[in-house]
């Protein structure tokens with residue numbers, strides 16, 4: 001099978017409705033602002049506002065550099081656009097650009113812990129735009145210009161760079177150029193080409209294209225070997241139509257006039273133009289082992305599927321996240337600014353850009369270590385045609401790129417702060433990045449490669465139906481909708497959901513020809529537990545959890561998801577009648593709490609009401625397995641209200657006993673206790689117990705009982721202080737997940753994906 005066919009198979013997608021729902025759900029948009037200091041008392045108010053605030057005001061007036069100490073400036077970037085070149089959609093105006101700019105702001109935070117705000121400036125006039133931005137310097141540590149069309153963007157960026165003493169970086173130019181150059185270096189290496197003799201065509205001669213061509217020329221590409229094209233065709237010397245000084249600088253002497261002619265025999269083609277700009281004929285006419293970077297967003301100049309139809313020797317990249325080799329500036333801007341901010345750079349210069357290129361290119365050539373493989377679940381990538389550049393979820397990016405950028409800034413004299421210990425800086429950076437997103441992303445990727453049959457037990461519910469459709473649409477497998485056919489169809493019609501698509505099966509428990517087999521199977525399990533044959537008949541006929549769980553038990557489905565209409569304990573009791581614990585395992589619930597860049601596993605949040613010491617030790621073992629599977633080295637705190645014997649209390653005894661049991665079992669993970677939650681999570685509190693065996697703050701909390709586990713995780717979730725995933729049901733012999741009652745469709749899809757993932761390969 002050609003490599004690109006495989007790429008196409010693993011591709012996920014979203015519907016237009018999903019995209020709109022995602023943006024409108026809950027608080028509209030994608031970001032909000034949270035205070036970092038308490039604002040609860042009169043004293044807080046006096047410190048944060050008048051009179052306390054006057055003190056830092058005077059300090060900054062006396063020494064402007066202290067703004068980095070007393071305000072958000074040092075970690076704050078503005079994403080600024082006028083909407084004249086929104087992705088590849090063209091000039092749709094400042095307001096329409098807001099979703100993209102909010103998106104970039106969120107990516108700054110998500111990938112590099114840079115705080116960011118989007119600003120949409122409603123003018124196409126260059127001077128007005130510059131005047132609007134130039135006075136914003138005191139607010140920000142950097143300015144990320146975005147989606148401003150050429151040639152205005154060139155003037156805007158260069159004038160603002162002169163006027164402002166903080167980095168001004170037009171991401172579509174330099175961000176794109178850095179990523180494309182890194183991918184190109186690797187693709188040239190893989191195809192055995194020499195930079196100096198390679199022939200490249202760049203379609204598009206705007207912001208991104210001009211910057212890409214300039215950067216690769218600066219890196220040694222022969223300028224006579226690069227042909228630039230725009231809507232009028234080849235940019236040749238002497239052309240007058242549709243020209244500007246930036247295009248002229250790259251005009252070549254050639255008789256070629258069209259993109260078709262230019263692409264004949266070309267080694268590399270960059271698409272920085274528009275959807276569909278490349279034809280199959282053009283791709284067919286390229287040299288052997290062509291390198292095709294179709295970078296237009298959201299839709300590339302040609303898709304990997306189209307290329308795969310005509311040739312199997314291409315190295316193919318796009319700007320999208322749902323194909324392999326994503327050449328997109330998301331791999332750059334968060335980390336480049338991270339490095340620049342951390343040394344308080346006055347600008348992002350060429351040395352810093354080139355350092356980023358090499359850091360990125362080198363990363364793709366390195367072996368992927370175990371803890372990083374989670375980001376690429378099940379398919380540890382190897383440097384090659386399908387992996388020329390790391391994925392945005394690669395957790396190494398946060399330490400590799402900012403360090404290289406910061407170092408280059410210091411060496412080239414634009415840093416206003418020195419970092420002396422770069423190794424310590426790299427470690428700090430890694431700690432800023434939370435691996436859970438890489439893990440969840442990895443779960444989806446893995447399921448896409450090994451799609452599963454998942455039964456949705458409560459498919460008459462509209463949100464379950466939506467989740468099932470999304471599950472299929474994302475290429476995660478077949479969704480089996482369990483319920484009455486007529487009810488499901490009526491609900492679907494009313495909700496405007498189209499069920500007639502591949503990958504959706506409706507199963508009516510009453511009409512299924514598997515009913516007898518399921519009854520026999522379940523009766524064999526339950527006959528000595530007080531169930532008559534007719535009791536089991538009733539369970540299979542009338543109860544969808546029993547039907548679905550038995551489907552999974554006998555292998556008619558790989559996994560099951562339920563829980564939206566029944567409470568957790570009831571659903572778990574239903575499932576437990578049909579499926580046992582995996583031999584040697586304990587069935588427990590593990591919740592994943594993500595708060596302020598930390599991921600904490602909490603167990604048992606679902607099954608054991610009042611665990612005894614043995615149970616607690618088992619729960620620790622099971623929770624450690626989950627943490628390891630998700631790419632974490634577990635450090636388990638056995639929690640209680642007391643810490644190492646103080647205050648003495650009968651309720652902590654079980655926990656102390658559990659620690660002793662773990663000592664006897666000689667388990668292969670770190671654990672200690674009993675301890676209170678603040679000792680487990682706060683390094684200063686933990687320091688007060690120098691004998692504590694944990695090498696750092698805990699990342700797994702084993703709760704003394706279900707009530708404390710459930711109360712604390714739910715409180716965290718409802719107070720909005722953290723994201724809580726789960727409880728995930730672990731330890732069962734077959735894969736089942738139970739959502740919370742009334743779960744939203746997006747939560748149900750996540751649970752279904754996790755269930756499919758746990759069903760194995």
Ligand SMILES: NC(=O)C1=CN([C@@H]2O[C@H](COP(=O)(O)OP(=O)(O)OC[C@H]3O[C@@H](n4cnc5c(N)ncnc54)[C@H](OP(=O)(O)O)[C@@H]3O)[C@@H](O)[C@H]2O)C=CC1
Nearest residue numbers: 087088150205206207208230231272273296297319328329
């Ligand atoms: N993957 C990534 O990370 C990034 C991708 N991009 C993509 O690059 C594209 C251009 O963005 P940007 O440079 O910011 O926009 P600009 O508006 O600055 O430039 C667009 C350029 O594309 C040319 N063009 C448009 N349609 C065609 C076509 N059918 N054939 C040939 N040339 C064409 C225009 O030609 P003319 O000059 O004649 O008008 C112009 O030169 C977009 O699709 C964008 O999504 C941009 C940044 C990052």
Ligand SMILES: CC(=O)C(=O)O
Nearest residue numbers: 087088172297328329
């Ligand atoms: C990715 C990006 O910045 C663009 O397409 O404009």
Ligand SMILES: [Mg+2]
Nearest residue numbers: 087146147172
């Ligand atoms: Mg852009």
